[in-house]
Amino acid sequence: MKDNLIRLENISMSYGEKQVLKSINLDVRDKEFITFLGPSGCGKTTTLRIIGGFEHQTSGNVYFDGQLINDVPPHKRQLNTVFQKYALFTHLNVYDNIAFGLRISKTPEHEIKERVQKMLSMVNLSGYEKRAVTSLSGGEQQRIAIARALVNHPRVLLLDEPLGALDLKLRKEMQTELKAIQQALGITFIFVTHDQEEALTMSDTVVVMKGGKIQQIGTPIGIYNEPVNAFVADFIGESNIIDGIMNEDYVCTFGGKTFDCTDCGFAKNEPVDVVIRPEDFRMVMPREEIICGIVENIVFKGVHYEMHVKSGEITYLVHSTIPEVVGTFVGLEVEPFDIHIMKKSQPEEN
Amino acid sequence: MKKKLSPLSIIYSCLIFVFLYAPIAVLIIYSFNASKSRGTWGGFSLKWYAELFSNSDIMSALVTTLTIAVISAAVSVVIGTAAAVGIYYSKRRTKALLTSAANIPMLNADIVTGISLLLLFTFLKIDLGYITILLAHITFNIPYVILSVMPKLRQLDKNAYEAAIDLGATPLRAFFSVIIPEISPGIVTGAILAFTMSIDDFVISFFTTGGGVSTLSIEIYTMAKRGIKPEINALSAIMFLVVMTLLIIVNVRSSNAEKKREQ
Known part of the structure; x- marks a missing residue:
């Protein structure tokens, strides 16, 4: 593919006995915002560090712009990194921190000045040149770290959970700001996070990882x-993840009731996981063909109410904008296309 | 937080400090005593200080002491800093092992260090003298440098080195333009501590010297064998003040650094 910038080919990584990445294959397109998402220990940061060159994969190849870069040391790769704790140089002031990379590449001082000023105004910190980095707040340090990386005009920016240390409000602001910066500069961002909402908000592509394997690659939607x-x-x-059975194509059974669905290609009577989003249930009058249960509790969540509805052995999580009194007997209606059938997940082999 | 101290605790603290500092106070006072006798006060005089500075043995011992202190501090700072960085970036078990291995010589009795160095130098057939004292001082100073540099390394952002590399610095440049400046307060503290330890040392110097080379502490010891002369009081007073000043500098530096971190 022409617009592929980075390609990971069968990347595996082990620390001694422990295998942290298992045969990762991934293409990163030029100018996209791609997020590695997963719980801690899933291998997302290790993957990022392999792209940055800070760790060397046990096996597999990394390509950058069509070139094999397995043996290119990090200081010669055309990418820059924003680290989790920012890693600013405390012995230098804001200006010298941002100018660090440009001085190494022997950029003339007048050009350095111009580029540093431009970066500072991009991250809304003009006038901070002489400040000591230790006197800045977490959010400000974060912006300096971003400016220090971007001033070198990298083709790719790697970001390792950069918003993890910020409070919720600041985090939301930075999410919007980062996305705006990425679009304005038109460079590739590879972002690592364990926060699914963050991933959905900012990314063009989300890579969900677990146990050193890629689970799914796709758009947030x-x-x-x-x-x-x-x-x-x-x-x-x-x-809601419910044990169910696929009776035949387009028909499944769970919770003692049989439903139409939109999935096919399973063996006859194969046990499956039935996945239903809590907001896809509609609370209606109880009737025979649908799941019926008793409202066990209700919590107000702002936009919606969160309710647990107990039906036989199974408790369903339901989101609804209309509250229901605890103890009420209700019916749960769900559309065939909102019933997602999944193969039973294989137990992890180790 | 201000707490009012009870009179009892004030008295108690005063007693402790009197107990600790009375001997030194007496020494300093007597260094200004015009009378040669230790029992009587013959009025204030600086004549022992004058005699001290005209005594050529003492002056040459002073030069030896200062040059050894400066050179051994400089050399041990280089070796100790490199060692600390190496220990810090090694694997967890190696790190624990090396840290304790580096700490043990500080706890070792001076006399053991002195005798073992003497044996080593004799075994290697190195003539005892200025060089052997210098080598001995470098040896016992290195652990103090490591001890002062380590905390600074621990405070360092674990990605600081990688950040420099990421911005295009070669590993060597990253070390000299990021790691060294970031840990420099620890290096300076280590240097002052090493200098102080070197001036302060008697036992190890005594065992590793030869060929008539004396440091100040050895000179004082030799003079004292012939009876305590008042100029020794003067010399001891000066040494005490130098060492104390340096230690105060070290302490003020580290408490300032702590305040800065708390902000």
């Missing part, structure tokens, strides 16, 4: 609406 397995469904937003 695609991953949310069509998760490939129960793990992705549960990790991206909230989900």
Whole structure:
């Protein structure tokens, strides 16, 4: 593909006995915002560090712009990194921190000045040149770290959970700002996070990882609406994951009732995971063909109410904008296309 | 937080400090005593200080002491800093092992260090003298440098080195333009501490010297064998003040650094 910038080919990584990456294959397109998303220990940061050159994969190849870069040391790669704790140089002031990379590449001082000023105004910190980095707040340090990386005009910016240390409000602001910067500069961002909402908000492409393997690659909408397995469904937003059986194509059974669905290609009577988003249930009058249960509790969540509805052995999580009194007997209606059928996840081989 | 101290605790603290500092106070006062006798006060005089500075043995010992202190501090700072960085970036178990291995010589009795160095130099057939004292001082100073540099390395952002590399610096440049400046307060503290330890040392110097080379502490010891002369009081007073000043500098530096970190 022409616009492929980075390609990972069968990347595996082990620390002694422990295998942290298992045969990762991934293409990163030029100018896209791609996010590695997963719980801690899933291998997302290791993958990022292999692209940056800070770790060397046990096997597999990394290509950059068509060139094999396995043996290119990090200081010769055309990418820059924003580290988790920013890693600013405390012995230098803001200006000298941002100018660090340009001085190494022997850029003339007048050009350095111009580029540093431009970066500072981009991150809304003009006038901070002489400040000591230790006197800045977390959010300001974050912006300096971004400016220090971007001033070198990298083709790719790697970001390792850069918003993790910020409070919620600042985080939301930075999410919007980062996305705006990425679009304005038109460079590739590779972003690592364990926060699914962050991933959905900013990314063009989301790579969901677990246990050193890629679970799913797709657009935020695609991953949310069509998760490939129960793990992705549960990790991206909230989900009801119910044991069920695929009677035949387009018909499934769960919770003692039989439903039409839109999936096919399973063996007859194959046990499956049935995944239903809590907001896809509609609360209606109880009737025979649908799931009925008792409202166990209700919590106000701002936009919606979160309710647990107990039906036999199974408790369903339901989101609704209309509250229901605890103890009420209700029916739960769900459209065939909102019933997602997934193969039973294989137990992890180790 | 201000707490009012009870009179009892004030008295108690005063007693402790009197107990600790009375001998030194007496020494300093007597260094200004015009009378040669230790029992009587013959009025204030600076004559022992004058005699001290006209004594050529003492002056040459002073030069030896200062040059050894400066050179051994400089050399041990280079070796100790490199060692600390190496220890810090090694694997966890190696790190623990090397840290304790580096700490043990500080706890070792001076006399053991002195005798073992003496044996080593004799075994290697190195003539005892200025060089052997210098080597000995470098040896016992290195752990103090490591001890002062280590905390600074621990405070260092774990990605600082990688950040420099990421911005295009070669590993060597990253080390000299990021790691060294970031840990420089620890290096300076280590240098002052090493200098102080070197001036302060008697036992190890005593065992590793030869060929008539004396440091100040050895000179004082030799003079004292012939009876305590008042000029020794003067010399001891000066040494005490130098060492104390340096230690105060070290302490003020580290407490300032702590305040800065708390902000």
